[in-house]
Amino acid sequence: MSDSTPLPPVRLPSDAELARDALATPLLSRAARLARWAGPDTRVDSGGGLVEEQLPAAAEALGLTGRDTAADEDAATAATAAAAEAAEEAQADAAEAWRVAVDTGLVEILDEEEGTVGAGGNLALLTSGSPADVLQVWLDALDAAIADASVPDLDDLLDVMDEGGEIDFSSLDWDPEAEAEFLEGALANLYLLTVDERAPEGAPVPLPALAASVIVPPDVAHPTDEMMEEVSTAMMRLDDQFRILEPVGLADFRPVDESLLTEEGQAAPQAADDTLEDLERYGVVRLTPLGLYGLRARLLDAGHDAPAVGDLADKGADALLDGTAHYGPAAARSEIELWLARRQPLSAARELLAAARGGDAGAPLRRLHCQQALSLAGAEAEPALREVLDDPELGGLARVWLAERGATGIPAPSQELVFWLTVDTVAAQLAAEGNSEELVALVEGLAAQHSGFFDTAWRVDHPATAEVLEAMGRLHPDKKVAKEARKAAYKARSQQGG
Numbered sequence: 001m002s003d004s005t006p007l008p009p010v011r012l013p014s015d016a017e018l019a020r021d022a023l024a025t026p027l028l029s030r031a032a033r034l035a036r037w038a039g040p041d042t043r044v045d046s047g048g049g050l051v052e053e054q055l056p057a058a059a060e061a062l063g064l065t066g067r068d069t070a071a072d073e074d075a076a077t078a079a080t081a082a083a084a085e086a087a088e089e090a091q092a093d094a095a096e097a098w099r100v101a102v103d104t105g106l107v108e109i110l111d112e113e114e115g116t117v118g119a120g121g122n123l124a125l126l127t128s129g130s131p132a133d134v135l136q137v138w139l140d141a142l143d144a145a146i147a148d149a150s151v152p153d154l155d156d157l158l159d160v161m162d163e164g165g166e167i168d169f170s171s172l173d174w175d176p177e178a179e180a181e182f183l184e185g186a187l188a189n190l191y192l193l194t195v196d197e198r199a200p201e202g203a204p205v206p207l208p209a210l211a212a213s214v215i216v217p218p219d220v221a222h223p224t225d226e227m228m229e230e231v232s233t234a235m236m237r238l239d240d241q242f243r244i245l246e247p248v249g250l251a252d253f254r255p256v257d258e259s260l261l262t263e264e265g266q267a268a269p270q271a272a273d274d275t276l277e278d279l280e281r282y283g284v285v286r287l288t289p290l291g292l293y294g295l296r297a298r299l300l301d302a303g304h305d306a307p308a309v310g311d312l313a314d315k316g317a318d319a320l321l322d323g324t325a326h327y328g329p330a331a332a333r334s335e336i337e338l339w340l341a342r343r344q345p346l347s348a349a350r351e352l353l354a355a356a357r358g359g360d361a362g363a364p365l366r367r368l369h370c371q372q373a374l375s376l377a378g379a380e381a382e383p384a385l386r387e388v389l390d391d392p393e394l395g396g397l398a399r400v401w402l403a404e405r406g407a408t409g410i411p412a413p414s415q416e417l418v419f420w421l422t423v424d425t426v427a428a429q430l431a432a433e434g435n436s437e438e439l440v441a442l443v444e445g446l447a448a449q450h451s452g453f454f455d456t457a458w459r460v461d462h463p464a465t466a467e468v469l470e471a472m473g474r475l476h477p478d479k480k481v482a483k484e485a486r487k488a489a490y491k492a493r494s495q496q497g498g
Contacts, residue, residue, distance in 0.1 A: 025249030197328035207283035349381035396421030
């Protein structure tokens, strides 16, 4: 993913709604409860973690003790084993919540030698801070959870610990940088899959598809058996990682169906033949609105252009027209509606028309987006359109706008204006869609409707004339017409001096 390529815009709830979601997440709410539970007698080890003797009390403070073991109560031995396992799990959850409390500043280490703690400065923010304050604390919790998800299972670390208690990383099949890069790549791809307008809104992403997006190059149509093995391994890594990330509120997650696992702990999805229901047995993940907010914040911090719908509402018309150039239709419409809602229709129309002027390479696309924005403006905008009827760059789109609303008294356009608007429209479509089927149809229609089109078109005084004619020569399916377009493009280049 290029840092400079704008990502599709994301739709987010208000900060207040997101902050409420953040406070309700299991991980942050537990961390806050432990921060309030901690007192003068609470002790931590050299790493800031709760000492082992206090984990049972911490688990009890979180209400994690007494987990349901009723199914085993008739068998005393089984019940005892289940209770011990539940207690161990509860204490592990408490230890994790405490680490988050420390990492997010909800708890402060007062004396490292004594191991004493006190309330951190961020604890008060959860109750008296602004939504932005709460979300910043949650983002710190997310960072901690993602870092935790990039670390191997504790049992694997214990297996390679030497007699001195140090971890022998050289004997562990784990590359910290590669593991972090893998998870960051998977999360970035999950974000892209979620914000893509072509995907059904709210649809979960199967883990095999997410794993494949990281492992299989985009230009590979048929993955090799080796690639599919890598996808299977990556899928199980993601299964472990999303189990850690779900409690922080990043995503709704359904783990891999354990009945599919082999003795090696792997699951191998059938790439082509599985139905959606089958694929969901291999695990599915869906980003929550809070998760979208968090991943967008991380992408922005990493230098990516990750817009959100509403970002442009307070900016000028030039920023609106340029910013929506890479938006999908639905997002662009929403952004324009928000922008128009904050302005008077007439002044908004005048500002849009002024921003649409220009002879630079991006001007045709700006005018196309200006036309789309003005289509959402009311009848109050009409005077602004009439004011530019004689403008060589805006007169064409003004006539279109007025005609679509049944206005009267519209002067007929000159042939020169008609051809200029035609070149401008094709140039805008080229910039917006490339060699799409719609553009091919437009090119065919232009050549068929206008007798001697190319004899006139090469003379059009538009910066993109030669480029448009070259594209028509490339796209038109009729070889004879395509040749005429290329000849016209050559004449236009010669006329322009290049």
